[in-house]
Amino acid sequence: MKPVIRIGIVGLGGFAASHHQAIARLEERGHARLVCTCDPDPDRYAGEQANLRFAARGVQVFRDYRAMLDACHRQLDLVVIPTPIQLHADMHAEATALGLPTYLEKPPTLDYAELERMIQADARASHASHVGFNFIIEKRRLALKERLLGGEFGAVRGATLGALWPRPASYFARNDWAGRLFVGEHPVLDSCFGNAMAHFVHNLLFWMGGPELFSWAQIAAVRAELYRAHAIEGADTFFVEADTASGVTLRFAVSHACAGPSSHCEIVLCDKAALRYTVGGSLEIRWNDGRIEKSLLEPFDALQENHLEYFRYLRGESPRPATTLADCRPFVALNDLAYISSGRIAPIPASQVSGVRDEKEQKDYLQVTSMQAMHENFLSRGVWPGSSGWDKEPGEVVTLADLPRFHGIIRAIAGGQPDT
Ligand SMILES: NC(=O)c1ccc[n+]([C@@H]2O[C@H](COP(=O)([O-])OP(=O)(O)OC[C@H]3O[C@@H](n4cnc5c(N)ncnc54)[C@H](O)[C@@H]3O)[C@@H](O)[C@H]2O)c1
Structure with a gap:
């Protein structure tokens, strides 16, 4: 049995909701486990939390990503960052400072100088981060x-x-x-x-x-x-x-x-x-x-496939993330x-x-x-x-x-x- 990848997702709404659904399906298939998530207003997503059975799955919910990382980083293999572009660099910096690699939604940043700072920060993580450009792995x-x-x-x-x-x-x-x-x-x-x-x-x-x-x-x-x-x-x-x-x-x-x-x-x-x-x-x-x-x-489930491909890299089964x-x-x-x-x-x-x-x-x-x-x-x-x-x-x-x-x-x- 392959090791289960333990995940924290930053965010509950927008495209973060699609990552939640993808990870829930991968959890059912035994590939992943959602340990924690956060959102500035988690109550707004009470219905989604119920549908995703957070209580039964033991998912911890925080209001702030720093508090989430502080409390849970030892239980995580990966942090998913599907949040607004201007928040990516700080969130990536906090995760990588704890040695955690990230699945970062595209674009990582649109500022070339900020990208260089992120590349440097990424070197602190146990593995290289993956940037979620959906179609490279087709x-x-x-x-x-x-x-x-x-x-x-x-x-x-x-x-x-x-x-x-x-x-x-x-x-x-x-x-x-x-x-x-x-x-x-x-x-x-x-x-x-x-x-x-x-x-x-x-x-x-x-x-x-x-x-x-x-x-x-x-x-x-x-x-x-x-x-x-x-x-x-x-x-x-x-x-x-x-x-x-x-x-x-x-x-x-x-x-x-x-x-x-x-x-x-x-x-x-x-x-x-x-x-x-x-x-x-x-x-x-x-x-x-x-x-x-x-x-x-062929039809292609971009999020599930990109997560699975990144898991292979984190488990040492492939040499690099797709991007x-x-x-x-x-x-x-x-x-x-x-x-x-x-x-x-x-x-x-x-x-x-x-x-x-x-x-x-x-x-x-x-x-x-x-x-x-x-x-x-x-x-x-x-x-x-x-x-x-x-x-x-x-x-x-x-x-x-x-x-x-x-x-x-x-x-x-x-x-x-x-x-x-
Ligand atoms: N790969 C794809 O096909 C695809 C599709 C859509 C969006 N995206 C990318 O996903 C990212 C998010 O886009 P979006 O349209 O969902 O944005 P959005 O503004 O809807 O934000 C997404 C979520 O981020 C969370 N969030 C916002 N501020 C936060 C904070 N301070 N702390 C914790 N969580 C916070 C919230 O849960 C919010 O619902 C962008 O990088 C976008 O380009 C990718």
Whole structure:
């Protein structure tokens, strides 16, 4: 019988509730045991605690994560941190100071300097923390990356991510950090690129990494244009181009300013074939000689599978977590350089934006007339929206050497002031 992993989860609501359900199922299967949890207002979740049978399972409930760690750290193998982005670093620091590794929800932070502090703090834990980018461990993804690295598709020439995930106005009002650049003095940078669709951005960087399987592209230069249609502090629409250190150009077009069905697709362009990977959908390999291999991707319980994979590492059965904090450097740097390059968040011209009421959902969306065309033109031809009707100056070409400008730039963007 494998050792049961003893767990503390910080939080009871939001995505923490999904971790509770996943761990409860893994507890039934004999893999895990929830020792403790905490929430600033646990009484609000009395119904959930009853449904999850906390009393019968002997789960201790605290109001503060520090009190929880203080009381329970000797009974724990792992702390799960699925809380607002701006709280991650402090919570991770408290757990790792006690030697405990964490399952930290993505993004670990969106501030490159804070990420470096977290990487240092992580070295104090008994094991490396896992960052919960859901899709790196998909078996089909790993098998395809092996084929890419093996050279079957020829040299990689480029890659694109197109992703449109509609979000209603209520999404940005659901908590005190949605769509924000800062909460108090703390950079949050919540956005479609840095948070909701961060999985796909990190996935694209994963396809470009080598020569090891678990490796991500190294960023050399970035250009970006950031926009907003919603009345938020941050951006809801990103157009980003990145050159990797190996000389490949990646393009990302990602937005929440849309209505109708969601869409997302990771495309890797190689000498012999184009690979189209749609999470939750299909994998299509279009060979230049006309052959098309198409297959559906199996349903995937991301949370249970990521926990099980991390348990294997904690038990010494696998050599590393799927994504460590250090593996997040390219993603966090890319996000930060996008802000530096763009210099400001431009409004999408009002003439392009209209409201759409979804009567079934009883929610209000925004639709941008030219969004689809801007995505296609940018991803296929490198045409920037700013030069084709959205009226924004081009993004500056920036490199990792520009990262020290990041804090000044985002403060200026939040204050509406130009900053160099
Ligand atoms: N992997 C995924 O698919 C996925 C999906 C959704 C969210 N997330 C990530 O999960 C994290 C949380 O997002 P969310 O939308 O659930 O946020 P949220 O604002 O709803 O907060 C989640 C929970 O954190 C807890 N919390 C807040 N402050 C706390 C404190 N001081 N002490 C202890 N607990 C506290 C509360 O229980 C709260 O309900 C983010 O990093 C987000 O990106 C990941």
